[in-house]
Amino acid sequence: MPHPTIPLEGAQFLKAETVGLAEPRGFKALGESAERSAKHTAEIAATIPHWQEWREAANQIKSYAIANLDKLLVEFERNVTARGATVLWAADAHEANQYILDLVKEHNVKTIVKSKSMVSEEMELNHALEAVGARPVETDLGEYLVQLARQRPTHIVTPALHLSAADVGRLFQDKLKEPFSAEHQHLTNVARRHLREDFIIADMGISGCNFAMADTGTICVVENEGNAGLSTSAPPIHVVLMGVEKVIPGIQYLPVFLNLLGRSGTGQKLTTYTHLFHGPPPGRKMVVILLDNGRTNVLKDPAARMALFCIRCGACLNACPVYRRTGGWAYGWVYPGPIGAVLTPHLIGLDKAGKLPFASSLCGACGEACPVRIDIPHQLVHMRHRAVNEPSPMNSPMERLTWAVWAWWFSGPKRYRLAMAMVKLGIRMAKILPWHPGKLGAWTRGRELPRVPGGPAFRDWWRRNGAQMKPTSQTEPITHP
Ligand code: SF4
Structure with missing residues (x-):
């Protein structure tokens, strides 16, 4: 399948990291918040017995699902179609956007309420909708804030992690002409009041998909604010955006993932709302778009397939010392943090994102945090190996010359x-x-x-003094009889 055709921001970590450094206050707060989330997740995980067994079970279910993706997707399509939904297969973001633009035109859609979907970020869907005069409204509070601020999310679960309450107060003052306040309840009420109007007038609702059950054709969406429930039930058309890796074999496996996702994502036992859609309600329309957008590139590389197990909980971001200091924008594309450093080069190509796998200290915290036991550190090393052997910024003539000179000197x-x-x-x-x-x-x-340290280098010191040194009792050489 081809790479996405949407113009990208050149996911080159070392260039983009200056974005993070330019906002030291916001990114300090982001780092502290991510650290708190990681601690909270570890605490709540420790309260349930057999946490490691749950992780292993999730890993095995995903392993089966990805190995049988072709069959499970067809089974899911058959079952969800039987329930009245329409399924459209999109090879890339451009094709997926076109399907939605066709629906917008056909049904004369003006306002679209969207619940949180990282796939729609991948597609740059809001830009595509605005270009044809439609009005997309993000209804997840964090997404709503970054949309108002014309920014990108900095985190896959908490998109406005970098904004303080005072930042939000100023944003509402500037964009919504509301009196300034930095009081949380007041700010929530303001957002709620504005969003209610959009839920009422919307002609189309768009949601993501956390899990799709092949055996029943059921779609599961989890959330905490009730906005996904309203986005999918108030308008007459519900479009589901689903990466092809979201399918799992059967509904009996869903509790394993629900158990892990809430705890790892937000430190909750369960998210506040869990929606199960079994096709459209009578008189409504449901369209499911199955998006590849580079995912089959991951399938082609057996050593990298594990990256498709990701359930987008964000735990590896919170655990990562690099992410905590740079924030999400530094990664230059939709998926930040350790899993972004692995996935992005697959999805948009090593030639554009070959530096990302190097944006890690390889401390291993991400692998420890991952609820589906993706071995992220080894995935990063694998992608580094590919980046220095395939066309990528890490394999340019200048890069090769630099290391050849370095090797010769040393x-x-x-x-x-x-x-x-x-x-x-x-x-x-x-x-x-x-x-x-x-x-x-x-x-x-x-x-x-x-x-520069003063005094002689250790090498010179040793040449002068080493020979006179007597071994201590611990370093006494062993004499053989
Ligand atoms: S790689 Fe694991 S920890 Fe990171 S977002 Fe995906 S599921 Fe969560």
């Missing part, structure tokens, strides 16, 4: 010593020359030059 003791002396000299000179932060690019904008 493969001989004399050259190594000379290189170290030159580095020390370079740092000393940079310190006495007029120094402007950021002069050497993004790397130096948030970092200080290292201090």
